[in-house]
Amino acid sequence: MTRGFHRSARAALVAGLGLLAPALAATPAAAHFQELLPSADVLPDGGPVTLDLVFTHPMERGPVMDMKKPKRFGVKADGKVRDLTGTLTDAAQDGKGAWRATYDLKQPGAAVFFVEPQPYFEPAEGKYIIHYAKVVVDGFASGEGWDALVGLPVEIEPLARPTGLWTGNVFRGIVRKAGKPVPFAEVEVEYVNDGAVKAPNDAFVTQVIKADKDGVFTYAMPRAGWWGFAALVEADAPMAAPDGKKVPVELGALMWVKATDMVPAAAQAR
Template sequence: MRGQVIAALLFSLLPLSSVYGHFQELIPSSEAVHSPAEATLNFDIQFTHPMARGPVMTMQPPEAFGVVTASGQTDLLPALKAQPSGRFSAEYQIKSPGDHLFYLTPAPYWEPEEGVMIQHFTKVVVDAFGGEPAWDQLVGLPVEIEPLTRPYGIWQGNLFQGIVKKNGQPVPFAEVEVEWRNDGSISSVQDPYVTQVVKADGNGVFSYVMPKSGWWGFAALITADKPMRNPEGVDVPVEQGALIWIFAKPMQ
């Protein structure tokens, strides 16, 4: 009994980064644009633990930020603005109908507690004026989730399915971490409920029912083929994340 108490105390002293999942956030002010008055999107970009509401890790300037539309691919790096507490923001004006696939490649992040470099290739799809759908199109990221469920217009309680891909090919039995972006309405839960974990099948397909409205992050974690040099000059493993954000709306 005494040993169990000591073990529980030691576990409670572990930093959040070793208990909860890291998630690169790329959150637009809206997942769908229906009128010109809504056409200005504002993005909140941070590397954090969404369910725990922090801490926010300091981001270095991202390597890539852009959008893919029916007109092609547009570099949005110049739109990024550094914010306090290691965050970034950006503004984008929707000018045409159709799906907009926003993507972000952050600079690799050194996580000394896990001994890995972390780089989460992140995307979010915004529907604009109900135009031409292209929500299942791949951006071409090294690791990426191809949605099988349209990633917008989703009700709370809907099933989301996707295929985990690496270099365009499915990743069998990939592990996918899932977290809800806490809006402050849930203040305390036991650790296993913070980060949900599902496993893809042999074809790289995973499924998850979103039980609450709000933003949900799906991060398929894959070890890179090659190591990367950490700030101390040592070659270490690289955790590549294929990450997509989905908004579930309450049915009222």
């Protein structure tokens, strides 16, 4: 009777796991990315640029997470930091909070836009997420000032100019926390998918690379469009979850970079 009971229990367990496996396999391994995407990475004649702020899974085109109004949104240009939080307007997507702003580039040089969002509690992972995102827009195609640091708690310092990049170019950066390089930091990479790309399986959704001992990472962008680099580190102190329990805080240093296809001169003339 005992052996028979154990055989029956094992059979039930195997059957249960068999039913569970497809459900687990169907669960996407999606990474959260704080998007901060401008209408262009280079403005040859200066002028207005529009920036969209959305908290989502870019490669899988959603879902969109509810983004409260950021604690801080601004730009560093000409060596000065300007607060632009008051310029944000509601641009909700799929019924979830998202934001938009417009800024006029009147002088040559890089404008480094950045955002400090409100902490987002992710119950599925039992932690808060704060992703400090930034993106560089080059005014008047100057090619200057692109490596300026904002001074965020966690930040990527670009080692390759993040504007005017061809598809296939390599982007390199240093992961910094409190200004110091983070050895062997993990960096997640995702493509902002417009629906034209279908991942063969979940392993292709989020690329994962590690920085070296000096906090330097390298990645070659294989397709035209916007690419997000998210260096993830844990905060020094936990925060209280909605139920009052202390939970870890994931800090993300995000940087957005655009790759552009080479177009033959004959095609441009048409």
